[in-house]
Amino acid sequence: MVTDDMTIVFGGNAGQGIRSTGLGFIKAIARSGLFPFGRQDYRSRIRGGHNFFEIRVARKQVYSHTEGIDLLVAITEDTVTEHLDEIVEGGGVIYDDDLDVDAEEMEEKGVKPYPVPLEQIAMEEGGAKIMANTAAIGAIIGLTGFDISYIEGIIEENFAVKGDEVVKNNLDVANAGVEYVNSHGYSSNYDLEPIPESGERMVINGNQAFALGAVAGGCNFISAYPMTPSTSVLEWITKHSKELNIVTKQPESELAAVNMAIGASHVGARALVTTSGGGFSLMVEALGLSGMTETPLVIAEVSRPGPSTGLPTRTGQGDLMSIVHASQGDFPRIVLTPGTIQEAFQAGARSFNLAEKYQMPVITLSDQHLADSVRAVDPDVIDMEGAEIDRGEFLTEEELDALEEPYLRHKFTEGGVSPRAVPGHENAVYKTTGNEHTEKGDITEDPELRTKMMDKRAKKAKTALKKDIEPPVAEGPEDAEVSLVCWGSTYGAVKEALEKLEEEGVSANLCHLKDAWPLPADPVVDFLEGAEKTVIVEGNDSGEMKKLISQETGKVVDHEILKYDGRPFTPEYIVQKVEEVI
Amino acid sequence: MPLTTLDEKPKKPQDVETTHPMEKYLRPDRLPHIWCSGCGLGTALNAYCHALDDEGFGLDDFAVVSGIGCTGRVAGYVASDSYHTTHGRAIPFATGLKLANPEMNVTVFSGDGDLFSIGGNHFIHAARRNVDLSVICVNNYTYGMTGGQVGPTTPKTARATTAPYGNFERPFNLPNLAASAGAVYVARWTSLHVRRMKKAFQKILTKKGFTFVEVISPCPTGFGRKNGQGEALDELKSYKERSVIRDGADPTKVDIKMDPDSDIVVGTFVDKEKSTYSEVKEQQLAGKV
Numbered sequence: 001m002v003t004d005d006m007t008i009v010f011g012g013n014a015g016q017g018i019r020s021t022g023l024g025f026i027k028a029i030a031r032s033g034l035f036p037f038g039r040q041d042y043r044s045r046i047r048g049g050h051n052f053f054e055i056r057v058a059r060k061q062v063y064s065h066t067e068g069i070d071l072l073v074a075i076t077e078d079t080v081t082e083h084l085d086e087i088v089e090g091g092g093v094i095y096d097d098d099l100d101v102d103a104e105e106m107e108e109k110g111v112k113p114y115p116v117p118l119e120q121i122a123m124e125e126g127g128a129k130i131m132a133n134t135a136a137i138g139a140i141i142g143l144t145g146f147d148i149s150y151i152e153g154i155i156e157e158n159f160a161v162k163g164d165e166v167v168k169n170n171l172d173v174a175n176a177g178v179e180y181v182n183s184h185g186y187s188s189n190y191d192l193e194p195i196p197e198s199g200e201r202m203v204i205n206g207n208q209a210f211a212l213g214a215v216a217g218g219c220n221f222i223s224a225y226p227m228t229p230s231t232s233v234l235e236w237i238t239k240h241s242k243e244l245n246i247v248t249k250q251p252e253s254e255l256a257a258v259n260m261a262i263g264a265s266h267v268g269a270r271a272l273v274t275t276s277g278g279g280f281s282l283m284v285e286a287l288g289l290s291g292m293t294e295t296p297l298v299i300a301e302v303s304r305p306g307p308s309t310g311l312p313t314r315t316g317q318g319d320l321m322s323i324v325h326a327s328q329g330d331f332p333r334i335v336l337t338p339g340t341i342q343e344a345f346q347a348g349a350r351s352f353n354l355a356e357k358y359q360m361p362v363i364t365l366s367d368q369h370l371a372d373s374v375r376a377v378d379p380d381v382i383d384m385e386g387a388e389i390d391r392g393e394f395l396t397e398e399e400l401d402a403l404e405e406p407y408l409r410h411k412f413t414e415g416g417v418s419p420r421a422v423p424g425h426e427n428a429v430y431k432t433t434g435n436e437h438t439e440k441g442d443i444t445e446d447p448e449l450r451t452k453m454m455d456k457r458a459k460k461a462k463t464a465l466k467k468d469i470e471p472p473v474a475e476g477p478e479d480a481e482v483s484l485v486c487w488g489s490t491y492g493a494v495k496e497a498l499e500k501l502e503e504e505g506v507s508a509n510l511c512h513l514k515d516a517w518p519l520p521a522d523p524v525v526d527f528l529e530g531a532e533k534t535v536i537v538e539g540n541d542s543g544e545m546k547k548l549i550s551q552e553t554g555k556v557v558d559h560e561i562l563k564y565d566g567r568p569f570t571p572e573y574i575v576q577k578v579e580e581v582i
Numbered sequence: 583m584p585l586t587t588l589d590e591k592p593k594k595p596q597d598v599e600t601t602h603p604m605e606k607y608l609r610p611d612r613l614p615h616i617w618c619s620g621c622g623l624g625t626a627l628n629a630y631c632h633a634l635d636d637e638g639f640g641l642d643d644f645a646v647v648s649g650i651g652c653t654g655r656v657a658g659y660v661a662s663d664s665y666h667t668t669h670g671r672a673i674p675f676a677t678g679l680k681l682a683n684p685e686m687n688v689t690v691f692s693g694d695g696d697l698f699s700i701g702g703n704h705f706i707h708a709a710r711r712n713v714d715l716s717v718i719c720v721n722n723y724t725y726g727m728t729g730g731q732v733g734p735t736t737p738k739t740a741r742a743t744t745a746p747y748g749n750f751e752r753p754f755n756l757p758n759l760a761a762s763a764g765a766v767y768v769a770r771w772t773s774l775h776v777r778r779m780k781k782a783f784q785k786i787l788t789k790k791g792f793t794f795v796e797v798i799s800p801c802p803t804g805f806g807r808k809n810g811q812g813e814a815l816d817e818l819k820s821y822k823e824r825s826v827i828r829d830g831a832d833p834t835k836v837d838i839k840m841d842p843d844s845d846i847v848v849g850t851f852v853d854k855e856k857s858t859y860s861e862v863k864e865q866q867l868a869g870k871v
Contacts, residue, residue: 015618015803045616046652046726046803225700226728226744235731235743242747250732250744253670253700278669308668309650 002193004059006070008140010133011052011079014045018075021133022053023203023374024158025140028150029057030203030376033195038374039065039568044228044312050078057192063340063492065373067572070190071143073136075118077101087111090189094118094139096132114139114186116177125176126169134170138177146192148178202379206370206489207232209341209382210300213348214272215244216387219298221269223249223260227276228312229368230302234274254279258286258299265296266432268422270352274300277319278309280363284326287361291331291457293432294410294418296355296362300348303367305566314566315368317488317539323363324517324548330454332461333361334469335517339491342381343514344370349387354468357392358460359417365516367539369568370489393419395428403427408439412452416459461518469515471523476509482582483531485524485557486538487513487545490569494537497574504575506582513545519552528555535559535581537574604631607641609661616655618726620806620814622773622799626720627656629776630691633783644687644787647676649696652726652801653719656691670700673708676715684860687716687787694721694735698754702734709763709792711859716786717794719756722801730804737840741808758833760794761852767793768833768852772821773800775848782850791858798838798846809840821846 008025012018019040029036037056043049056065068088074080074095084106087093092112095101096119103113116139122131134155141148151174159167204212211233214222224234238248247269251257254275261271275283280301290297301323305316323335334354338344347364355362393413395403400421407428411418418439421428435443436450444450473491476498486494491512501508511527513520528534528549536546536557541564546557561577563569602608608631617623634644641662648657650669657664663686667675672690680688690697697705697719708715724742725731732742732749735756739748760768767789771779779797786793800806800817811817820842828836829849836847857865 044727046729047618048614048616226725226731228728231728231731231743235729238744239746248744252702252734309666 001191002059003057003144003190005062005066006057006190006192007066007068008055008057008071008073009052009069009083010055010073010075010136011050011083012075013048014042014051015047016075017130017133018051018053021137022055024154025137025151026055026374026376027203028154029055030201031153032147032150032192033198034059034192035061035198036203036374036376037062037065039369040372042313050076050082052079052083059195062496064496064571065568066496067570071140071188073140074099074101075132075136084109084111092143092188094136094143112186112188114143114181116180118177121176121180122173126173128169131170131173134173135177138174138179139181141174142178142181143186143188144190144192147194148174150194200379201376202382203374203376204341204382205372205374206338206341206344206366207302207372208236209344210338210348210364210366211236212382212384213345213350213387214298214300214352215246215348216345216384217349217352218270218387218389219246219272219348219352221247221261221264221271222274223251223257223264223271224274225250225252225254225257225279227254227279229304229371230274230276230279230300232371233300233302254282255286258283258297259289262286262290262293262295262297265355266293266423270298270356271296272298272300274302276301277303277306277322280319280323280326287333288327288329288331289434290361291327291333292329292434292436294359294457295432296352296359298351298355299361299363301363301365302371303365305564311566313368315489315539315568316564316566317367317490318541318544318564319365320487320516320540320544321542321547323365331360331457332358332464333363333517334358334461334464334515336362336364336514337488337516338364338366338370338514339486339488339512341375341377345382353388353390353392354464356394356420357390357417357468358464359392359420360457360460365488367489373489393417395419395421397425400425400427406440409441410437410439410453410456412439412456415463416456417463465518465520469518469520471520472527473512473514474509474527475512477507478509478530480507480509480532482506482508482533482535482578483527484508484510484574484578485513485527485534485536485545485549486510487516490537490539493569493571493574496571497578500571500575501578504579506578508578516545516548519548521553524549525553525555528553528557533558533582535561535578537561537569539563539569604628604635607631607634607661608659612659615659617652618801618803620800620802620817621652621726622722622797623653623656623720625773625776626718626779626797626799627659629780630689630718630783632780633787636780637784637787639687639787644689645676645679647672647679647688647690649692649701650727651693651696652722653691653693654696654727670696671704672696673701673704673715673717677708677713680714681860684714688714689716689718689787691718691720693726694719694723694756695725695733698734698756698759706759706763709760709765709794712764712766712791712856713859714790715792717792718783718786718797719794720797720799721756722799722805723753724801724805726801726804730801730808735838737838739840740805742805753838755833755837756796757794757836757851761833764792764856765794765852766791766854766856767850769794769850770796770798770836770848772798772825772846772848774818774821775825778848785853791856798848
């Protein structure tokens with residue numbers, strides 16, 4: 001029987017090629033027309049320590065990983081110890097027959113042991129131990145009947161730079177892996193049939209999608225300091241900076257990074273800063289400078305669980321409240337909370353328009369789960385040409401030439417936004433300051449002016465809310481028994497939980513806030529008022545979004561499903577908790 | 583005892599009964615450590631433990647403070663009072679510790695990115711005020727823990743994930759920075775110079791004032807591989823070939839270059855006496871009401 005949905009896990013130590021093997025396999029899966037969801041689970045260290053790469057393979061688009069492992073590839077003994085209990089009955093373990101693992105224990109649990117001399121095959125057919133991973137892929141192909149040509153294509157591409165011999169060796173090792181499984185009479189319950197009609201897809205993770213979105217949105221400057229799990233955005237943009245003509249700078253700290261971006265933005269660049277929660281905390285003072293001087297600023301905060309260093313390579317949604325309220329004094333900012341590849345791409349592109357239109361900080365808050373999870377999407381989702389660049393109230397050279405009155409950088413206007421001029425024009429030589437200031441940018445302590453300036457800045461958020469903040473994504477039947485509210489990366493697991501709940505006879509719907517701040521209160525109120533029983537699902541321990549909703553709407557979400565163990569939600573976990581609630 | 587030959591299968595850890603000679607200064611329950619094979623961090627930590635031992639330190643006599651990064655993990659393996667602080671802030675944390683408990687011997691053990699990039703400001707100010715701290719910087723020219731980004735000591739033209747076209751910046755010459763900021767003891771050794779490193783550690787553990795040792799270490803995973811430096815052993819060999827011991831050398835002339843034929847000047851560059859922050863404070867307060 002053709003397999004609809006299965007999970008394969010590659011496990012080993014850091015530095016054993018687990019991630020690159022997993023990524024290669026995902027690409028092959030995507031090219032076969034099947035739908036992958038890949039999730040990397042790693043520790044904060046470069047070598048050693050159990051790491052795994054989990055790949056869900058389905059016959060339809062999937063948005064989350066799920067519980068239960070069908071096939072486990074164990075490069076180390078620890079992998080078996082760590083995951084044996086998660087393997088479903090009828091599943092199996094592919095492992096090097098040199099490993100000290102208990103095959104009888106597996107069989108008692110209804111799990112099939114598939115010992116394969118992975119290293120020996122790698123040495124004999126390929127001449128290098130590292131190809132044991134390729135042999136394991138061969139074993140998976142042998143067990144699932146997956147068409148080897150997709151893997152061969154990936155091997156040819158991935159190893160082309162290393163020369164024909166390496167390509168040939170890897171192909172031989174993969175084929176020997178298949179051959180070994182077939183000739184030893186190993187069988188499994190799985191059958192991975194390709195879906196040729198699926199068409200072309202792009203294999204991509206959330207950080208890549210955000211980076212591409214930023215490029216599509218006209219990003220031409222990035223200053224950032226390394227911080228897991230945000231670093232790959234900086235690395236990717238830096239790697240392509242020459243061809244994309246983007247100024248990149250890795251300075252000495254997050255303080256320097258954010259102030260560089262504000263400086264660059266002041267003179268007209270579309271400047272991006274990437275970081276995680278700890279780095280964002282260091283940027284908080286500068287956030288206020290951007291707010292006060294009305295300088296556009298785009299920050300991507302890819303969060304991990306805190307406080308402090310917390311769990312550097314894990315996921316969590318504990319930074320929302322901190323971002324919404326960061327920095328002293330009241331000033332507006334926009335916070336986007338994408339939950340899918342498409343939303344991450346759009347956030348990358350949109351944030352520069354929003355920052356320039358409203359001349360304020362715009363923060364995209366994602367997390368390790370969205371950042372590192374790999375999915376296959378329709379290439380049209382990443383529409384590099386389609387992003388419209390809107391620089392807002394931005395005076396052109398001609399407009400500045402024609403300017404007759406003195407230029408007022410912080411001019412009072414109806415919507416609160418003052419037309420911006422890039423320094424360098426004789427008709428618009430101006431100053432601005434982090435102190436409270438007049439329309440001209442001179443320091444003032446005048447109470448009336450101060451009030452007017454505060455009102456002007458606040459007004460911009462109201463305008464943004466009306467014109468640009470997108471309503472939450474609503475899915476599922478309107479008259480559902482239970483209504484789930486979520487934001488950011490949790491959306492994927494909630495979306496899949498709806499289906500599972502329906503299978504169990506529970507009708508559920510969802511409301512996913514992809515734009516979190518200013519909170520789109522009206523549609524949230526509509527959703528909550530129309531709901532029978534409401535539940536917030538979020539990855540923190542205090543119900544941060546729940547609190548923000550109460551604060552902004554006066555509505556209290558009935559129940560909480562919270563998780564703060566550093567691991568992402570699974571649909572199964574949500575289903576179980578929903579059932580406890582209703 | 584003959585050395586294990588390369589083709590002999592290594593024994594599994596559980597089959598070997600050994601006690602590390604420096605176990606009393608370590609937390610065996612936290613081992614094996616996280617560092618890659620070939621990294622110089624284990625060597626530096628081992629030399630530090632031997633220095634403690636030779637100077638007769640008990641576990642409650644000293645504290646180790648680290649920042650974030652591969653070197654930042656040192657604090658977690660030392661059995662004394664130890665603190666793993668936030669990125670770049672080991673020195674101010676240690677300063678607070680020292681000022682509040684002057685009896686405690688305080689060592690800051692951290693990496694080049696932690697101490698000289700994000701924490702650079704703290705370093706120069708602590709050296710300027712000559713607060714009584716021993717600072718050990720394991721310099722591997724890169725951010726190892728996050729996968730090999732460019733840092734403040736990455737040599738010009740070296741490659742890193744965030745310097746794919748080669749580093750455009752000039753690196754800090756750490757001994758020169760420490761000396762100019764006011765450190766009373768400044769030395770540099772590589773992870774190959776184990777005995778001399780240990781002696782330098784003994785010196786900073788016993789000398790008053792702001793003392794500094796730079797330990798040049800391979801990062802085969804994050805730096806060496808990207809920069810054609812071969813395996814860790816090749817890097818150690820290059821230290822042997824390139825190192826020139828020059829005690830008392832002018833710190834302004836000990837820059838490290840990418841050129842594989844250039845010298846790595848090592849040695850004790852500064853060893854002078856100067857009243858510490860606390861001594862100055864005592865003197866100035868004496869006689870005041």
